[in-house]
Amino acid sequence: MALEGKVAVVTGAAQGLGKGFSEILLKNGAKVALLDVAEVAGKSLKESLDEQYGPDRTLFIPCDVQSQQQFKAAIQKTVETFGQLDIFCNNAGIINEVDWEKAVSVNLMGVVRGTYLALEHMNKLSGGQGGVIVNIASIAGLGPLLSVPVYTATKHGVVGFTRAMADASKESGYGIRFNLICPTFVQTDILNALQSPAILGQFSNLEDSTKKLMEQHGILDVSQVTEAFLQLVLDETKDGAALMVLSKGSQYSTFPSII
Ligand SMILES: NC(=O)C1=CN([C@@H]2O[C@H](COP(=O)(O)OP(=O)(O)OC[C@H]3O[C@@H](n4cnc5c(N)ncnc54)[C@H](O)[C@@H]3O)[C@@H](O)[C@H]2O)C=CC1
Numbered sequence: 402m403a404l405e406g407k408v409a410v411v412t413g414a415a416q417g418l419g420k421g422f423s424e425i426l427l428k429n430g431a432k433v434a435l436l437d438v439a440e441v442a443g444k445s446l447k448e449s450l451d452e453q454y455g456p457d458r459t460l461f462i463p464c465d466v467q468s469q470q471q472f473k474a475a476i477q478k479t480v481e482t483f484g485q486l487d488i489f490c491n492n493a494g495i496i497n498e499v500d501w502e503k504a505v506s507v508n509l510m511g512v513v514r515g516t517y518l519a520l521e522h523m524n525k526l527s528g529g530q531g532g533v534i535v536n537i538a539s540i541a542g543l544g545p546l547l548s549v550p551v552y553t554a555t556k557h558g559v560v561g562f563t564r565a566m567a568d569a570s571k572e573s574g575y576g577i578r579f580n581l582i583c584p585t586f587v588q589t590d591i592l593n594a595l596q597s598p599a600i601l602g603q604f605s606n607l608e609d610s611t612k613k614l615m616e617q618h619g620i621l622d623v624s625q626v627t628e629a630f631l632q633l634v635l636d637e638t639k640d641g642a643a644l645m646v647l648s649k650g651s652q653y654s655t656f657p658s659i660i
């Protein structure tokens with residue numbers, strides 16, 4: 402199998418896209434550390450994965466990506482248990498336009514934190530073996546989603562950060578590829594935000610416009626996104642790439658060349 406012997410960390414792995422990314426890595430031979438703040442769902446996923454793959458292929462580690470201490474310890478435990486770190490997926494994300502500072506903290510600061518902590522183990526300049534980091538942005542990281550301006554901003558931030566890190570890695574010789582997944586709407590629990598004034602706050606009145614956008618764009622199955630993710634993990638030629646996953650298929654984003 403393509404990823405035999407490789408070790409991955411996936412954040413927000415207990416359900417939705419993170420669960421899908423973890424499963425496709427396992428199917429292809431990798432060992433996976435499942436990190437999530439949701440302990441009950443995380444433990445239950447680990448139990449069901451143990452039945453399919455055996456207890457030695459996964460770890461569940463409770464971890465809030467907002468906590469430097471928890472995140473650092475989780476990655477340390479992964480490396481101590483599995484011996485290395487090759488693939489890192491910053492997937493954990495939320496929508497919260499009311500507690501918008503939390504959205505920035507999880508979606509953007511969590512990705513920066515995860516990336517810098519992963520570098521400590523993966524960077525060839527500090528004794529690591531290199532590898533690939535895939536950050537989960539969104540189509541809302543490339544264009545505006547009107548009902549969630551702060552979510553949109555965090556995802557644009559993830560896109561900019563990841564592209565800059567790809568260039569920094571190439572220039573400095575980290576031996577790490579950095580790629581982005583930018584999906585349109587996907588059938589997961591995050592879609593429930595649409596019906597929640599407590600999450601959308603002052604933008605709740607835009608529900609109909611968002612529903613219209615959803616009709617135009619369609620809603621993907623998790624499996625459509627996991628295939629795109631696997632492509633970015635396996636294809637060694639992809640570095641600094643942003644793969645949009647749309648109803649009509651996957652397509653690499655182009656960016657204006659300014660610098
Ligand atoms: N579902 C969609 O329409 C799309 C989702 N995305 C992105 O995909 C990623 C995954 O989202 P979904 O699977 O759709 O949502 P989800 O809500 O089903 O799953 C998110 C997971 O992240 C975990 N999580 C939340 N806060 C956390 C924290 N502070 N620390 C650790 N784990 C935390 C949750 O417990 C949950 O297991 C997010 O970054 C989201 O922005 C991107 C484009 C479209």
Ligand SMILES: CCCCC/C=C\C=C\C(=O)C/C=C\C/C=C\CCCC(=O)O
Nearest residue numbers: 539540544545546548585586592594595
């Ligand atoms: C009210 C928002 C909650 C409902 C949406 C829930 C989750 C969305 C997650 C995303 O990451 C958004 C996915 C796709 C956005 C689609 C279009 C954005 C418009 C971009 C453009 O066309 O320029």
